[in-house]
Amino acid sequence: MSEISFQTIKRETAVSIPDELVFGRNFTDHVFEMDYNPAKGWHNPVIKKYDSLSMDPAAMVLHYGQAVFEGLKAYKQVDGKIALFRPEKNIARLNNSNRRMCIPEVDEKFVLKALLELIKVEKDWIPTKEGHSLYIRPFIFANDPFLGVKASDVYKLMIILSPVGPYYPEGFKPVPIMVTEDYVRAVRKGIGECKAAANYAASLMAQVEAKKLGYSQVLWLDGVEQKYIEEVGTMNIFIQLNDEVVTPMLNGSILPGITRMSTLEILRDWDYNINERMISIDEVMDAHYNGRLVEIFGTGTAAVISAVSKLKYRDLEIKFNENEAGELSKKLYAELTGIQYGTKEDKFGWITHLD
């Protein structure tokens, strides 16, 4: 792979980060981009000004949705160092998504290098306020102008960056969720385990209906029997039953979250009794009525840990901890964000510093 070239990066005005950061609404002024075609492979890696794209209206992604993405964050740590949390895992997962979506794989070391180069160029965009970070969005899409369902020959990879505030601006607040039986997010042997754009298009209807009823996330059941718990919104889910902490085992339709993986490693280190297994919604409801259900939380890069305040299933609604986050949610949130912002020891070696 050729070296990354930088189109002259001269800012006319100094970086100024807006005061009010709505998640995903503000972008930095440079992007990384490279292209793929069968003759050249991945080529023309470049860091250039953020600008609109000019696309052929027949570009295959617009018709058949062949696109994948990733999401991770860069943090300004308390000592001023810039840190990324397990970025190599995101790029490995990007290639997993690529393989399933018939998109050519990328050179993981090269993409990591490109990502770090871009963050170096954009480092003044990383907000320093508490709980703020720079959200990193790599994505790849089919860019061949062709009408006909097949894997595209031509692709574009881009990385864009978005300065973000804390996911819950009012502080670590638990959210109400509802089980949907009318829709499924994904099915085994489908594309649920990929961060493929199409999965999110498929999830919108349930999300809209949940919002209308006053719930902020959907709890997804499995696509075959609609019995087993899979995920919550775009997060993995953890359920504490007395001293057992359960998360659904990866089965092909669940997205293998990096926060999920890290949460499991921390809980193992803390000697919790953890189980990756199938867990039905009936088991969770029964556990509540038997007094065994302690708390439920979601895990994901955006919110890190998202505690659940209420769970609606059919005409039942159960409540947790009087609208406060549970003990374990709070402990995990403090541990993960502590490692990310450098206030806790990185004992697992998860942090990559920008030198």
Ligand SMILES: *Cc1c(COP(=O)(O)O)cnc(C)c1O
């Ligand atoms: C991205 C995502 C997650 C969380 O993954 P992280 O790597 O922890 O951010 C969980 N579920 C879905 C559906 C996702 O898209």
